[in-house]
Amino acid sequence: MNALPWWKNLSVLRKIVQLFSFVFLVYGSGVVGFYAADKLSKAFPALACAYDTKTADYCVLIPLQHQLGHLLGPAIKAGAVGLMTLIPLLTTLGTFLLLFVLLNKAFCGWVCPLGSFQELLGLIGQKLGLRRRESLGDGAVDRIRPVKWLMLGGLVVVFPLLSGLGFVDHALGDPFCKICPSRIMTTLFTGHVNQLYLDTSSPTYMVLSILGDTLFGMILALGLTLRQPFCRICPMLAMHAIFKKIGLVRLVKNYTPRCEKCGLCAKACPMDIREIHTSQEKDILFPDCTLCGRCVEFCPDKGVMAMKYAVIPIKVSDPQYFKHRNKAQKSWENANLIAWLSRGKAKTAKAS
Amino acid sequence: MMMRLLPLPLLLVLTTVNAQAAMHWESVPHKVTMAHIRSAPQMFRLEDGTGASARLMQPDLAVHPLPLAGDGRVTIKPDGKEYFHVLIAERDTPSGHESAIRYFHLFGRPTGVSPERVTDARKTALEIVPDPLPREHWSYLSNHSFEFVLRFNGKPLADHPVTLTTSNGTELTLKSDANGRVRLTFPDDFPEVHPGFMHNKPAGFTLRLAHVSQGKRYLTTLAGDYRTDPAHWQSFYGGVLVAGGGVLLGGFLGWRLRRRGASGKGRMK
Numbered sequence: 323m324n325a326l327p328w329w330k331n332l333s334v335l336r337k338i339v340q341l342f343s344f345v346f347l348v349y350g351s352g353v354v355g356f357y358a359a360d361k362l363s364k365a366f367p368a369l370a371c372a373y374d375t376k377t378a379d380y381c382v383l384i385p386l387q388h389q390l391g392h393l394l395g396p397a398i399k400a401g402a403v404g405l406m407t408l409i410p411l412l413t414t415l416g417t418f419l420l421l422f423v424l425l426n427k428a429f430c431g432w433v434c435p436l437g438s439f440q441e442l443l444g445l446i447g448q449k450l451g452l453r454r455r456e457s458l459g460d461g462a463v464d465r466i467r468p469v470k471w472l473m474l475g476g477l478v479v480v481f482p483l484l485s486g487l488g489f490v491d492h493a494l495g496d497p498f499c500k501i502c503p504s505r506i507m508t509t510l511f512t513g514h515v516n517q518l519y520l521d522t523s524s525p526t527y528m529v530l531s532i533l534g535d536t537l538f539g540m541i542l543a544l545g546l547t548l549r550q551p552f553c554r555i556c557p558m559l560a561m562h563a564i565f566k567k568i569g570l571v572r573l574v575k576n577y578t579p580r581c582e583k584c585g586l587c588a589k590a591c592p593m594d595i596r597e598i599h600t601s602q603e604k605d606i607l608f609p610d611c612t613l614c615g616r617c618v619e620f621c622p623d624k625g626v627m628a629m630k631y632a633v634i635p636i637k638v639s640d641p642q643y644f645k646h647r648n649k650a651q652k653s654w655e656n657a658n659l660i661a662w663l664s665r666g667k668a669k670t671a672k673a674s
Numbered sequence: 675m676m677m678r679l680l681p682l683p684l685l686l687v688l689t690t691v692n693a694q695a696a697m698h699w700e701s702v703p704h705k706v707t708m709a710h711i712r713s714a715p716q717m718f719r720l721e722d723g724t725g726a727s728a729r730l731m732q733p734d735l736a737v738h739p740l741p742l743a744g745d746g747r748v749t750i751k752p753d754g755k756e757y758f759h760v761l762i763a764e765r766d767t768p769s770g771h772e773s774a775i776r777y778f779h780l781f782g783r784p785t786g787v788s789p790e791r792v793t794d795a796r797k798t799a800l801e802i803v804p805d806p807l808p809r810e811h812w813s814y815l816s817n818h819s820f821e822f823v824l825r826f827n828g829k830p831l832a833d834h835p836v837t838l839t840t841s842n843g844t845e846l847t848l849k850s851d852a853n854g855r856v857r858l859t860f861p862d863d864f865p866e867v868h869p870g871f872m873h874n875k876p877a878g879f880t881l882r883l884a885h886v887s888q889g890k891r892y893l894t895t896l897a898g899d900y901r902t903d904p905a906h907w908q909s910f911y912g913g914v915l916v917a918g919g920g921v922l923l924g925g926f927l928g929w930r931l932r933r934r935g936a937s938g939k940g941r942m943k
Binding site: 372535 | 712713733756757784785787788789806807809810811869870871872873904908910912913914915916917918919920921922923924925927928931932934
């Protein structure tokens, strides 16, 4: 059986795109320009950070929080909500949607710098032999799933709005940015340590900085052993879920009775979406999906699963591809530090 | 040329004395509520600007004359154009030419012109150009370094002194490098620091540059505001310690998950 050429391996292609996106989004000011006015959209559907002085674009959650906190909240309070208040908000959402429609949730699985960073941590963990193979349990997955909606509703919408209305501290004007691990990660990657801090200026700022730093530390450790720990609670994932119907990239399934006995798609899913296995629906783009395409890669039946761009198939499940991909995955997973040390020990024992 | 031959202490005294008399822009503090932050006008005053004429460069590089009130005040209402506007004042003096520049930000709609073109645009013969300007979400901060380029007739002024004075009383002189570039670390000279950005008023700074060419003396100033270094209330080592705690917590959670996985609990069916 011939090895799968890299350019036919969807995971390899995705990693190349992720690397390119990471470099562009974290260091891309050299291409697009330094100033806010030069940025790609200022409402990007992935966690690119404005605190990173070298970034090529800003995440949509930044203007959303600021416009709700600095514009809509005060305007409601003053009883002066008009077109001039709503236009910036609608422009932000409109810009986000214009981009989002092109790649849909693939912004998470292919473009987001924090998503790529977590995959890098996973890769390091796997190569160190730390990577656990099992997915999270159903109960844990079910308990974690609502958190992303709370993050979006509470930290991106409600608190900024309440801050603008004067009901809560000004420190809660952009609370998601204050706890976002991408802020710390991207600035550290550009050589700036000014976003890793403990803020003692007020109790609210202190709590937010402790939450942000702790979350960042947890991701560093959890990312080594658990797939995509932050993606599971990311408010961007929730925001994508709201608009997923309008995106051009689709994930479709042609259910067959063989699916009942298989379940490899769900095992391959880094977000532990068990419904892709059990669903009999055509559309299997679930709210937690990041459109990484692993389910399609690891489906052993011809044409059962497919990733499509509008109506054009990009990747369709195929038994031959599955055989190659599965073999490549196994040899990749077996190549790790602990396996290498064990083999060394076994050889020494045999020799003695 | 003559200034370069003078001994440095005398040069510093001369530049300081000359600088103190130089025309410059100052912001006029006025209260703006959060509801009107985007629509509120901004107020400035041209200090020592008798006889000067002023103009405003907008983010799309359009330039308009700016009438000055008797006390040198100008009020700039939002013109619907987003990003950096430039106040420019100029006057001829018996010995040469004086100018004063100040950049400020207004909300509005994007113009499609990069602020880089606004800073690059030649505004006066002698000019101190921020490279770059602190963009949105950023500001000049004490203890932080920012770069400026000294230009005369569009060309960099190498090895040339420039003087900084702050409203907190600091005066210091720096020299440009071979490319006319000056790296300035704003002094941490706030007499009183309260925790939090909102509780510290920004201080004003003025950079002053003098140059003699063909017997004509040119003097220019660049003015702006700088804020207190947040390191006064934000601890990096504290952040590292908390993140370290997060690593331990994450490691513990990961270990628990692995144990649950190994014992079969919670494993996917």
